[in-house]
Amino acid sequence: MKSVPALGEVPSHWTVERAKWVLCRQRRDVQPEDRIVTAFRDGQVTLRENRRTEGFTNAVHEIGYQGIRKGDLVVHGMDGFAGAIGVSDSNGKASPVVHAYVANQITDARYVAYTLRTMALSGYVTTLAKGIRERSTAFDAPTLANVQLPVPPLVEQRRIANFLDAETVRIDAVSRHFRQLADLAQERVRAVVDAAFADYEASPRVPVSTVCRAIIDCVNKTAPISTETTPYKMIRTSNIRNGMVDLTDTFSVEKGIFTEWNRRGAPRPGDVLFTREAPLGQVGMLCGNEKVFLGQRIMLYRADESRIRKEILLFNFLGSHMNRQLRLLGAGSLHEHMRVGDGLKLQVFCPPLEQQDALVTQIQEGREASLLLSDLAQRQLALLAERRQALITAAVTGQFDVSTASGRNVTEGVSA
Incomplete structure (x- = not known):
């Protein structure tokens, strides 16, 4: 057996080569008919228009x-x-x-792509970083050139790539169904909220700034991330989804950074957090007493509970009436985002205080089944993602014979 950084042991008949010996970098001129190709984080590389166009910043001069x-x-x-x-x-x-x-004549580019993605998702690429900022790590061509790659015989590379192409398609198809289920669950939540607020449609809405004790927006630059695990965590937009704030995947910072970034006030349990961008319009309520601070593109709304229950404030952000406002306020021809000032102008329903507890109960009961369904779908998606990556890791490191692993002809329709 041979050992490869980040991958562990591989079969002894495989060779181990630096990437620069199996890959030839290309620097081609752009043709007039060329449209933008994007490398997405799920490993697909395709024309941007084939996936989505929002969330990107296009260069004026390319x-x-x-x-x-x-x-x-x-x-x-x-x-x-x-x-x-x-x-x-x-x-x-x-x-x-x-x-x-372009891969050389004894290398299958698909096999190398699966291998490099496995190294990246294991955290190995981050250890090679020349600089770190929020949500990205520099992985330039000179760094890649020196990465050691396992290189099976070409026929074996193709067999592995064919196997993974077939199996990941199957797993991705199942994942799409669970994502659709999760989306349907969220649409159901919105319908429940809309139905509860229907009796107040004729009542005037009020600016959110008039029913909050505090509104805080993140005006800091990217916080320096600690290389060690600390109790001080940064909330990112990715932590805010579907009415909840999930802190299982956060960045740690040093105490001094935590104190500095919270100089305008630390988040508290019950605060409603809202994403102004990446993506626009996600919302969640902070629970628990973790030591956290706001990352970029997040606004915090703290309900004045002498006027509005914190749950009613949250439910306002989950309703269709808020979506309509965001479509009008969202700025930018290239991607949706909302300016901080517009976050003060959002209009919310504020029913009489004595009616709000009953309204909270009504909406929470209606949401319960949908939240359980959404949670089931998300857990299944996580398991499928884990299964997918475990399969890829085992295949690219030669841990099993892919020609018999699935019990079916996975290379049907493709040449060896």
Whole structure:
């Protein structure tokens, strides 16, 4: 057996080579017909228009853009650490932050892509970083060049890649169904909220600023992340989803950074957190007493409970009436975001205080089944993602014979 950094042992008949010996970097000119190709974090590399166009910032002048061709191994220099590595299914062009490669004659680019993504998702790429900022880690071409890769015989690489192509398609198909189930559960929650507020549609709404004791927006730059685990955590937009704040995946910071970033006031249990961007409009209520502070693009709303229950404030953000406002206030032709000032202007229903407890009970009872369904779907998605990555890791390290692993002909329709 041989050992490879981040992957462990691989079969003894495999070789181990630095990436620069199996990959040839490409620097092509852009053609007039080329459209933008994006490397997504799930490993798909395709024309941006094939997936989505919101959430991106397009360059006015495409300085340094390069040609990408179908079959290229594409590595995103800033998002590669999170899995933005794959084989392009399209011709097009990409920004300078992307680097593209053609595999040599004894290497299958698909196998290398699966291997590099496994290394990235294990955290290995982060250890190679030349600089760290929130949500990205530099993984440039010189760094990749020296990464050691396991190199099975070509026929074995193709067999592994064919197996993984077939199996991941099956897993992804099941995952899509669970994502649809989760989406339906959230639509059901919105319907419950809308029905509860229907009796107040004729009543005037009030600016959210008039029913809050405090509204805090994150005006800091990116906080320096601690290399050690500390009790001081940064809440990111990815932690805020579907009425809840999930703190299981947060960045740690030093106590001094925590104190500095909370100089305008620390978040408290019951605060409603709202994302102004990436994506716009997610909301959740903070629970528990963890030591946290707001990351970028988040606003905090603290209900004045002499006027509005904190739950009613949260439910306002989950209703269709809030979505309509966000569509009007969301600025930017390239991606949706909301300015801090507009976050003060959002209008909310504020029923008479004596009616709010009953309204809270009504909505919570209606949400319960939908939240259970959503939680089930999310847990299944997590298990499928774990299964998918475990399968990939085992295959690219030769832990099983992929030709018999699934009990079916996984290479049907593709050449060996």
